[in-house]
Structures are given as structure tokens and as C-alpha cells.
């Protein structure tokens with residue numbers, strides 16, 4: 001297992017649109033394992049391959065209190081969405097920034113598991129928020145894209161400054 005490094009906004013590589021996986025192999029299983037380790041170490045509830053600079057449609061999540069219920073979604077797609085909810089979101093690629101984002105209250109997701117078998121899941125509440133947040137990453141979107149241009153520029157400025165400070 002190995003821990004991967006997480007790209008940080010406004011890194012352009014977070015804007016790449018990830019490609020579908022056509023066959024689930026040992027490569028995907030190894031990446032999922034490393035991403036779960038990375039997510040647990042960073043105390044996140046989700047992580048998209050885009051965030052670790054891998055251009056494939058793979059997401060890992062764990063919303064359990066006990067941190068022992070890993071979920072893996074390959075080629076996730078929202079096939080139905082209903083209602084609206086607002087949640088204060090954070091992102092491992094936008095450290096220290098939290099902001100309210102409106103998303104669907106419930107979604108039905110279709111994906112492949114690590115065994116390559118398709119499954120569907122009905123999600124609501126935070127699980128639904130997290131799935132929408134992660135699929136956005138696969139499409140090159142970050143939650144700060146939903147903020148006003150002014151707020152987004154403030155976030156960008158703060159993070160660039162932080163990143164400069166970390167380099168020296």
C-alpha cells in the first residue's frame with residue numbers, strides 16, 4: 001500500500017475530465033487501495049482519482065464513524081436525482097476552506113464495483129452530497145466553482161499564498 005499526494009486547487013490538473021474504465025483489473029484495485037489509505041490518512045470521507053492525478057473514473061468513500069466501511073465506485077453515473085439540500089462542504093484539494101453548496105437531496109447512482117459488476121445505489125443526505133462532489137471531481141469540477149466569482153478568487157488567493165509558504 002502507498003499513500004498518494006493530493007493535488008490542491010487551483011492546480012490545473014484538477015480540471016481534467018477523467019476517462020471511463022473499460023475493464024476492472026489489478027491496476028484499478030491497487031489504485032483503490034492506495035486511494036483509501038490516502039483518504040483515511042487525510043481524514044476525508046471521499047476521494048476521486050482526479051485528486052491524486054489519475055485520469056480514470058474511480059472514486060472511494062467511507063462515511064462511517066468507525067472508518068471501516070470503504071466504498072468504491074467505478075464509472076459512477078447519476079441516473080436519477082430529486083429535491084435539494086444545502087450542505088457545508090470541504091475538500092481535501094481545497095484545504096481549510098468550507099462553504100455551503102446546494103445539491104440534489106437524493107440521487108440514484110449506477111457504478112461498477114471492484115469486481116467489475118454493475119450495481120445501483122439510492123443515496124440521500126451526506127452520502128448523496130459526497131457522491132455528487134466526487135463525480136464533479138471526475139468531470140474537472142471543484143466545489144468552489146459554485147461560489148461567487150469574488151469568493152472563488154479570495155479562496156484562490158489564500159491557497160496560492162499557503163502553497164508558496166509550504167514550498168520554502
Ligand code: GNR
Pocket residue numbers: 043044045046047048051087088089090091092093129130133134137
Ligand atoms: O472529506 C470530505 N468531506 C466533505 C464534506 C462535505 C461535503 C463533501 C465532502 S468530500 C471531502 C473529501 C473530498 O475532497 N473529496 O473529494
Ligand code: NI
Pocket residue numbers: 090091092093133137
Ligand atoms: Ni473534494
